[in-house]
Amino acid sequence: MKEKTLVVMAAGMGSRFGGLKQIEPVGPNGEFIIDYSVYDALRAGFTKVVFVIKKDLYDVFSHTIGKRLEKKIKVCYAFQEIDNIPIKKYLANRRNKPWGTVQAVLSARPYVLGDFVVINADDFYGYDSYVKASSFLDNNYAANTYACITFPYQVTSSLFGSVKRAVCFLREDNILKLVESSMTTYNDYVLAVPLNGDKAFKMELNHPVSVNMFAFKNNFFQYLDDYFRRFLENDDEFVLNNEALLPDVIKERLETGEIVLKNLVSDGIWLGMTYKDDLNGLKNKIGEMVKKGDYPSELWK
Numbered sequence: 001m002k003e004k005t006l007v008v009m010a011a012g013m014g015s016r017f018g019g020l021k022q023i024e025p026v027g028p029n030g031e032f033i034i035d036y037s038v039y040d041a042l043r044a045g046f047t048k049v050v051f052v053i054k055k056d057l058y059d060v061f062s063h064t065i066g067k068r069l070e071k072k073i074k075v076c077y078a079f080q081e082i083d084n085i086p087i088k089k090y091l092a093n094r095r096n097k098p099w100g101t102v103q104a105v106l107s108a109r110p111y112v113l114g115d116f117v118v119i120n121a122d123d124f125y126g127y128d129s130y131v132k133a134s135s136f137l138d139n140n141y142a143a144n145t146y147a148c149i150t151f152p153y154q155v156t157s158s159l160f161g162s163v164k165r166a167v168c169f170l171r172e173d174n175i176l177k178l179v180e181s182s183m184t185t186y187n188d189y190v191l192a193v194p195l196n197g198d199k200a201f202k203m204e205l206n207h208p209v210s211v212n213m214f215a216f217k218n219n220f221f222q223y224l225d226d227y228f229r230r231f232l233e234n235d236d237e238f239v240l241n242n243e244a245l246l247p248d249v250i251k252e253r254l255e256t257g258e259i260v261l262k263n264l265v266s267d268g269i270w271l272g273m274t275y276k277d278d279l280n281g282l283k284n285k286i287g288e289m290v291k292k293g294d295y296p297s298e299l300w301k
Contacts, residue, residue, distance in 0.1 A: 002115075003047050003115075004117070005049070005108075005111070006041040007112065007119070008120075009119070009120055009212070011057075011104055026283050027290070029299070031299050032064070033123065033124050033273075033282075034051075038065075039295070040126070042072060047073065048074040049069065050111045050112060051066075051121075052104045053078070053080065058079070068300045069300070072300065076108075076111040082095050082096075085099065086229055086232070087229065088232050088236070094236075099231075099243060100243030103244060105221075106224050106228060109221050112218065115216065115218055117215050118212065122273050123212070124282070126270060129149045129268045132149060142260065143217065145259070146220060146260070148178075148210050148214050148262070149213040150208040150265055151266055152208060153190055154206060156211050156270050159278075161275055163274050166209060166210035166212075167179045168263060170263055174261065174263065175262070177251060177254060178261075189203065190202065214246070223253055224249055
């Protein structure tokens with residue numbers, strides 16, 4: 001069996017949530033969302049998990065979820081540190097947070113030997129998402145063809161405020177463009193405000209969006225490395241006030257025609273914690289799935 005790795009981006013602090021969402025207990029026995037993500041990935045055929053974290057979170061990760069998982073799947077830790085940049089290292093002293101999701105995935109590169117899937121630590125994507133991603137990696141042999149696992153926007157919205165999502169524009173089953181946007185729900189439509197300053201636009205509630213779950217061949221690292229270096233070559237003020245984002249790398253390469261991005265629509269349940277008020281609803285949903293038998297009460301027993 002070839003190695004398939006789950007890369008979990010877990011270095012963010014969750015400012016709108018108000019704390020470390022990655023290690024917020026949500027399951028009946030104190031499980032984190034990450035527990036359910038790895039459980040689903042393991043069932044879908046993944047053989048390794050890499051947690052991208054801040055170095056000062058290593059102890060809490062290794063003694064909680066790491067300890068629970070180490071007998072079930074190969075576990076590695078990659079550190080996303082502010083000073084871990086290839087050029088302009090002097091800027092690290094003027095930056096107070098990591099450089100974005102491009103740096104996060106690049107941090108995992110030494111531990112990823114084959115193809116891989118990237119997810120957010122604080123998002124619950126559901127078993128079907130991992131099955132579709134795993135099948136894609138097993139059966140798609142085109143070198144520069146990758147996949148995004150998408151959901152209808154309304155599945156990923158929050159009752160408590162706007163959310164940031166990448167709006168997907170499609171042609172058949174190919175994604176032609178991703179537009180990172182701040183999105184607000186109204187009665188029968190969504191208002192998307194692109195983060196790049198472009199004009200706001202309306203869209204339907206069931207429009208497909210990305211929530212940072214991508215299936216990549218190993219060669220995608222070359223695009224990440226090239227983009228991150230060019231990002232850092234901008235003037236210092238721009239670099240210090242912006243992040244290098246994964247969807248922007250994809251958007252750039254889609255525009256040049258160098259890559260193909262397949263749209264894999266998940267039939268799974270997506271759950272997230274954008275705001276603290278989302279927590280109770282998420283716990284209730286997971287409790288319902290445990291009662292139905294979708295997940296065992298003691299996940300790693």
